[in-house]
Amino acid sequence: EVQLLESGGGLVHPGGSLRxxxxxxxxxxxxxxxxxxxxxxGKGLEWVSGINNSGGSTYYADSVKGRFTISRDNSKNTxxxxxxxxxxxxxxxxxxxxxxxxxAVTNYFDPWGQGTLVTVxx
Amino acid sequence: EIVLTQSPAxxxxxxxxxxxxxxxxxxxxxxxxxxYQQRPGQVPRLLIFDATNTATGIPARFSGSGSGTDFxxxxxxxxxxxxxxxxxxxxxxxxxxxxxxxxLEIK
Numbered sequence: 325e326v327q328l329l330e331s332g333g334g335l336v337h338p339g340g341s342l343r344x345x346x347x348x349x350x351x352x353x354x355x356x357x358x359x360x361x362x363x364x365x366g367k368g369l370e371w372v373s374g375i376n377n378s379g380g381s382t383y384y385a386d387s388v389k390g391r392f393t394i395s396r397d398n399s400k401n402t403x404x405x406x407x408x409x410x411x412x413x414x415x416x417x418x419x420x421x422x423x424x425x426x427x428a429v430t431n432y433f434d435p436w437g438q439g440t441l442v443t444v445x446x
Numbered sequence: 447e448i449v450l451t452q453s454p455a456x457x458x459x460x461x462x463x464x465x466x467x468x469x470x471x472x473x474x475x476x477x478x479x480x481x482y483q484q485r486p487g488q489v490p491r492l493l494i495f496d497a498t499n500t501a502t503g504i505p506a507r508f509s510g511s512g513s514g515t516d517f518x519x520x521x522x523x524x525x526x527x528x529x530x531x532x533x534x535x536x537x538x539x540x541x542x543x544x545x546x547x548x549x550l551e552i553k
Binding site: 361368369370371374383385386419424430431432433434435436437438439 | 533
């Protein structure tokens with residue numbers, strides 16, 4: 325069974341940093357592209373960032389470009405999101421999500437982890 | 447950026463009825479469109495990809511249609527667990543974008 329377990333969320337002041345992790349199991353992690361998608365409280369879904377299976381290609385939403393960095397460690401089956409210069413509007417539940425198809429970047433998301441809440445507030 | 451507009455915002459139906467949800471793109475996304483379901487308190491799950499393909503494990507009452515700019519998610523014979531929020535998502539152009547969602551509620 326595919327499992328994605330996010331961690332690292334919490335309360336941070338504006339301008340601060342956090343590093344999210346997503347521990348993957350139940351599939352060959354190194355074969356699949358991965359993404360981060362966020363959902364502000366009571367709001368819709370917003371794609372944040374994606375990375376191909378090798379880690380050689382990364383993609384970002386304009387709203388986070390230059391502030392967030394996605395990476396992965398295939399030896400540890402873990403996806404990361406380094407978030408710097410955090411803003412109040414970054415407050416959201418952050419989900420990691422797996423590409424449903426191997427060795428491709430389809431930019432569809434299935435399944436999703438349970439999410440980790442990031443709150444940016446003074 | 448491609449804007450996806452979903453309608454209606456809220457749809458009130460009874461179990462057993464058919465639901466028809468719409469997603470319109472601000473420019474063509476070809477067939478590169480997906481639908482997700484998010485039940486209350488749960489994470490989103492993929493229902494349909496590439497406009498018409500049903501994801502693994504999704505019941506046959508869910509179907510997708512459309513191409514270009516106009517897409518439809520149809521749910522035949524609604525079950526109680528189908529009452530949720532539905533999002534469309536395009537992968538045709540960067541950035542990847544989602545619609546604002548349609549809430550399907552019990553009438």
